[in-house]
Amino acid sequence: MRKKRKGSETNVSPEVTNNFAPTCDSRSSNIRSHYSLEDYARIKKRCKEDVDAHPIGSCKSRLAGVATAPPCGASSLVPPGRGLKRKIGCIEVITRTGRKKKIEDDYVKGDPIGQGKFGLVWLCRSKTSGVEFACKTLHKGEETVHREVEIMQHLSGHPGVVTLQAVYEEPDCFHLVMELCSGGRLIDQMAEGQYSEQRAANIFKDVMLVIKYCHEMGVVHRDIKPENILLTTSGKIKLADFGLAMRISNGQTLSGLAGSPAYVAPEVLLGNYSEKVDIWSAGVLLHALLVGVLPFQGDSLKEVFEAIKNVKLDFHSGKWESVSKPARDLLARMLTRDVSSRITADEVLRHPWILFYTEHSLKTLYTKSKLKNPVEPSVQKFNSPRSESSATSIDSGSCSQRPHLVLSSNSSSCKSEELDENGVVDVLAVAISHVRISEPKRSRLCSPPGPIEQQCSSNLTANNLCRAF
Numbered sequence: 116m117r118k119k120r121k122g123s124e125t126n127v128s129p130e131v132t133n134n135f136a137p138t139c140d141s142r143s144s145n146i147r148s149h150y151s152l153e154d155y156a157r158i159k160k161r162c163k164e165d166v167d168a169h170p171i172g173s174c175k176s177r178l179a180g181v182a183t184a185p186p187c188g189a190s191s192l193v194p195p196g197r198g199l200k201r202k203i204g205c206i207e208v209i210t211r212t213g214r215k216k217k218i219e220d221d222y223v224k225g226d227p228i229g230q231g232k233f234g235l236v237w238l239c240r241s242k243t244s245g246v247e248f249a250c251k252t253l254h255k256g257e258e259t260v261h262r263e264v265e266i267m268q269h270l271s272g273h274p275g276v277v278t279l280q281a282v283y284e285e286p287d288c289f290h291l292v293m294e295l296c297s298g299g300r301l302i303d304q305m306a307e308g309q310y311s312e313q314r315a316a317n318i319f320k321d322v323m324l325v326i327k328y329c330h331e332m333g334v335v336h337r338d339i340k341p342e343n344i345l346l347t348t349s350g351k352i353k354l355a356d357f358g359l360a361m362r363i364s365n366g367q368t369l370s371g372l373a374g375s376p377a378y379v380a381p382e383v384l385l386g387n388y389s390e391k392v393d394i395w396s397a398g399v400l401l402h403a404l405l406v407g408v409l410p411f412q413g414d415s416l417k418e419v420f421e422a423i424k425n426v427k428l429d430f431h432s433g434k435w436e437s438v439s440k441p442a443r444d445l446l447a448r449m450l451t452r453d454v455s456s457r458i459t460a461d462e463v464l465r466h467p468w469i470l471f472y473t474e475h476s477l478k479t480l481y482t483k484s485k486l487k488n489p490v491e492p493s494v495q496k497f498n499s500p501r502s503e504s505s506a507t508s509i510d511s512g513s514c515s516q517r518p519h520l521v522l523s524s525n526s527s528s529c530k531s532e533e534l535d536e537n538g539v540v541d542v543l544a545v546a547i548s549h550v551r552i553s554e555p556k557r558s559r560l561c562s563p564p565g566p567i568e569q570q571c572s573s574n575l576t577a578n579n580l581c582r583a584f
């Protein structure tokens with residue numbers, strides 16, 4: 116969190132938790148979720164009405180910080196309270212879009228390509244270059260709309276963020292012309308079947324790279340979920356939908372209830388949180404990538420939130436038996452309720468599981484080891500907790516100062532297998548040597564979540580999820 120930015124948010128009364136509006140569609144429904152901001156907006160409105168009754172520390176006074184995230188390039192000390200014009204002015208300068216110009220002057224409108232909560236997303240084509248873009252039309256009236264435009268502008272340029280090409284203002288709306296992501300959404304791709312760990316790790320690394328970038332830029336996304344991860348035609352991921360994103364300064368916390376129920380971090384429900392909420396949500400995404408189901412479920416929002424707050428996840432049985440220990444170890448570190456123990460985006464990126472599957476040098480090392488000892492891939496053993504006694508693994512349950520490896524000393528193993536395991540150990544040892552987790556954190560992290568009592572884990576259907584959210 117390098118940049119210091121203002122931004123805090125109103126607390127929301129508990130009733131809002133019962134008012135999230137569920138939506139669903141039949142595809143990929145076992146991992147789909149949705150949220151509603153209408154209630155959030157309504158509460159904000161109510162706060163404004165209440166302000167006379169509670170002028171000091173009122174919602175309104177706190178909301179001023181939200182509405183006035185500093186414009187791009189401005190100092191973090193820019194006082195709150197500057198209006199929309201200022202932000203639009205900033206956007207105009209950067210996007211070189213004249214205030215008087217209309218979108219029709221520059222683009223030909225095409226078919227709708229997506230429906231968001233705040234309006235439609237359209238295909239459009241530049242009249243000058245012929246290049247196609249996505250155009251999101253946001254209706255004015257909500258602070259979040261202005262904030263979304265400003266934050267997109269702030270983050271635009273990173274390869275993992277949907278690039279904002281231009282912004283057009285009309286009396287009642289903005290048109291955001293964005294880079295077109297023709298590859299669809301990650302959620303739809305996930306519906307096509309379970310991911311190999313190799314594939315999951317590579318996608319997940321890209322997701323974490325962009326989350327890390329957001330955090331370094333002083334932005335908390337607050338709605339990390341596969342619905343908001345778009346793909347280009349070449350399969351590159353792009354983080355989209357900054358409608359809930361907030362600027363946050365180092366050490367600052369947020370308090371507004373915002374996000375998608377299934378992905379929301381427990382501390383959001385308690386009303387005081389930081390950028391670590393994105394790590395939790397990314398952990399939920401990783402869970403879905405690895406085993407195809409969401410970790411916290413229920414038949415009502417109350418149940419989902421209860422699960423988020425209390426359910427102990429078990430990464431040892433059922434589908435987890437075919438997932439590698441390093442993957443489970445990473446997940447446990449992300450889905451930890453103790454925020455100070457939860458790892459950072461940077462630590463996720465240096466976790467052995469990510470390094471093992473995504474670092475070219477590690478793969479080469481592993482391949483060389485395999486060529487030297489051409490037995491049945493030991494990764495299979497490494498993946499299978501059943502063969503734990505003879506497998507190379509990271510013991511996520513141990514409490515050492517540093518992550519350590521458990522290597523078989525099973526005397527019945529044949530020599531070639533041992534050599535092969537040694538190859539994997541070498542690879543993981545290199546990977547682990549890259550991991551730096553501070554000792555106090557490490558000592559808290561070394562206890563993985565205990566046995567599970569997972570709700571609706573085995574037979575998720577479209578219906579129960581849609582009912583739930």
Ligand SMILES: Nc1ncnc2c1ncn2[C@@H]1O[C@H](COP(=O)(O)OP(=O)(O)OP(=O)(O)O)[C@@H](O)[C@H]1O
Binds near residue numbers: 229231249296
């Ligand atoms: N740049 C883009 N390229 C292609 N499709 C896009 C793009 N941006 C958005 N979409 C499509 O439009 C849909 C809605 O967009 P988005 O999520 O940004 O809107 P929203 O109103 O913020 O949605 P939400 O209801 O999640 O708040 C996306 O799910 C996606 O299918």
